[in-house]
Amino acid sequence: MSALTMPDAALAEEASRELAAALDGRPLVSVERFGASMRTLYTGPAPLAAARPALAVGCYPGWGEAVARAVLAAEDRTGVRGSAQRHAWADAVDAEAARALAALPHPPVIAAWYTTARLRRWAGPGGTVAAIDGRLRADIEDKASFDALLRAAGVPDRMRIPCIRVEGRLPGLADLQRHVGARRLVVQAGTDSGGRGTHFVDTPADLERAAAMNGPYKVGAFIPGWSSNCTVLSVPCGDGSVAVYVDRPSHKAVGVAEAGIGPGKSAGNDWSRPWPRQAAAELVDAAVRIGVHLWRTRRLAGLFGLDAILTPDGQPLFNEINVRNQGTTEVSGVNQQLRGLPPFLAAHLTVLLGGEPRWLPEADTFNHATVQAASGGTAPSCGRAGGPFYLKLRHRGDGPVRLSGLRGPGVYRPDPAGRLAWVRPGTHPGHADADLGEVLLASLPAEEVVCLPGAELGTAEAVTTGPGPFAAPHRLSAFGTSVLDALTNHLTPATPTPREVTRP
Template sequence: MKHQDNQPAKNGERERIANDELAHALAGRPLINFDRHTTAGRIAYAGPIGRIAAARPALSLGYYSSWDPAAAHRTISAETGTSLRDGEERKKNWWPRITDRAVSDIRSLEHPPVVAGWWALPELHDLASPHGIVAGIPATVRHNLEEKTSLERVLRSAGVSRRHIIRARVYRGQLPSLTDMRSAVGTRRIVVQSGHSGGGRGTVFVENESGMKQASRLPGPWRVSAFVEGWNSNTTVLSIPDNRGGVRVYVDRPSHMAVDIAALGISIAKSAGHQWATEFPSRGVHNLIEAVTRIGKWAWRTHGLFGLWGVDTIWTTAGPVINEINARKQATTEISGVNQQLAGYPPLAVAHLTTMLGSPVSWLPHPDEFNTLTLKAAHGNAPAPYYLKVRTRQEVTTPHDFPGSGIYRIDGERLVWERAGAHPAEANTDRGLVLIANAPAPGTVCQEGAELATIEGISEGPALPFAGPRELSRRGKAILHAFENIFVPAAKC
């Protein structure tokens, strides 16, 4: 079954090997997915390319209802049957609503489960107890690597070049004056972050005393860094032990991430979505791969980190600087998997699951080969995935005749149902198609701030949704307008 690193598998062979190795690692144990998106992982099993049947969960637990063909074999969703999508439920509030049903279902299983999530949450351990397995990075490892006040120390310890490190200071007890912090980091606008937070929460951009009041409400300790202008970016990374005491580090293509787009209902410091087809400078990508590899090897030696993780960067005119390490699966993990499929590999998430279960992964090449493909992909001019997140800025209702998630054709100011689908590669936006994913069911009331859907697809560049770090493109605006036309404002109901 195993193939050598210098002998690439033929079309379809990698998928067969990956499926067999994951099935062997599961060893008959049912795969349980814990994620607010009950269709998390669908890129691996529900698309037109590189399907890995063993990756389809036996049971998916989450907030949002699923849809065919993205669904797990069985789904328990907090949203199902409520006709309500709450702006706050996307956090962990959904879990208590389905706990009893989830526990009952898992107890009825013939074999102890494998429970997978973003990281090894206590809820996952409770569900796996007493004989199941949790497939996720340990919470202590995540905490140690994601602590924002430790970022500069981690980067220096890993041997990352100073050109990739943002000027920053750590404060404990209380924040000094705005003047003193500006002087310490060298910019008029500064970024204040609470030590352990994510998703843009706990981050305040400060340029006046009003911003200082907001920053002072954040719990300490604080990381205060220079404000850096440029494209935000995320890179998916996979670390696999090499069974010789070291680790192999696979670095995916970096994204262009847009933030702070009010039209999408996305506030400051929060991601509005990602696109991968936009070109990055080759030298910058080469330097990023080198830096990330250093971090991966250091994190393995120091904290035993393996599996999926990621790095957030800001791309300046001088190249990338690192502003966050995420020791877990990320919001980008799902769609970034399309990059690997378009390159002829199963998603790295499949290797993550397999290696988390203690089994070998033989279908990936040597990291040098994989990372060279990443470097070549940075030139653009080839189909790559994108997605944008849409939250409603007012209470709306989904029409009763709404077909739901699937493939739609852009027809002027409307989106017209085309067919069932669950994978961005089925929606070439250069040809006028998009995928609406994780949308509310017909008749659902969506409260202000609720996630309406992600809009996904692939493009070589002409139809990408973002024109700049904080700006929708003309096509992006057209897609958003057509999408919002589906919903009925509460005032008109």
């Protein structure tokens, strides 16, 4: 795992045993867009054998050690990667997935972000969907209700963004600016992820576009600074209370045009950058308050995420909650491994299946160490400061392309010629050391796959003491730019064939 200390093998074995006991002989099935989902658990340092899925259903296939025992990937059937494909992949494999799960020797346990009617149908009689309840998720994630949730949880006013809730038609721009006390506004509605449901409003035309969303609306002041994501784990205790574990917050770049990432959308997260100690302590305390409140009022257990803005003067302000696994879940698990623990995801699955993750330390002890690690200190069991990061890779051109001249997913380094040089195989973010110029290129398309404009080409992941892929809240670093530019130099024009645009 690069130059970092491995997680505690005994704890990993205990976590694997507890997960296996919770599964109770039932096959684990991963259902997520990335077919290598949960690879941070079952590859890399101190892997958890029980976490390797018996079947992975997704859009993009895994690779190397990051594969389930059986794989059903939509891209293997279409030969095309693009925006439409990443949104419709579950439809493309629906019938085949239902047959594959029904053929398993025992009713499955489906690991996913949140429950849906499709997942319950795939699980079939006796099957289990190990995910946050979809209705509960939609209720808590409602953007227009977020400020009320913060108030009810006792989060201090200084950590809440000035905002109003609008039930009906949105008032005019001047009225909203006056109510909120800001010229630039952020209008949010619904429960969508990935930046959908969020509009930045500077003009009446911007407001008209925002008004096209279904209300109610949250209209808040635009807050400059670094966006951030923080993973939280709630574990029920035997006495009816809950233990809340808070991971270190990230620095998240959003709206990075040079990376092909639109306004309000994340370009990735970097946990190697330190936070101000007081800001980290306030964020952890507030996250615990929210976790306790959601347990007391909704019996929410397992993983959830909190998004915040770290202002230039060092004040964290919460702006969103995500009650589910997130795009950050895979790489943020390295933070726990750097502290000698298995990733939170192992505890999340165990809890959702009715088990008890006894390998976790005391929550207060863990959260105290989180503040230390987030503010630039050396975390326990970690040989140096720093942390993991990931950068989203997009096809930024205007025409279809293929990725050529590479050896598939693995560890690479940008070379002096502006291309990518193979270093070694890899499946885990810790297999790459960005301090040495390395990145793990994960979930790359095969050479025969046609990538359409806007397609996800994968992620660039590594551990680093800095700098990471971002120089500023909306700008890449020189290193991040070199990785994207080198990958672009391996894209060659392509024309889709009929087989590649239609499912056989």
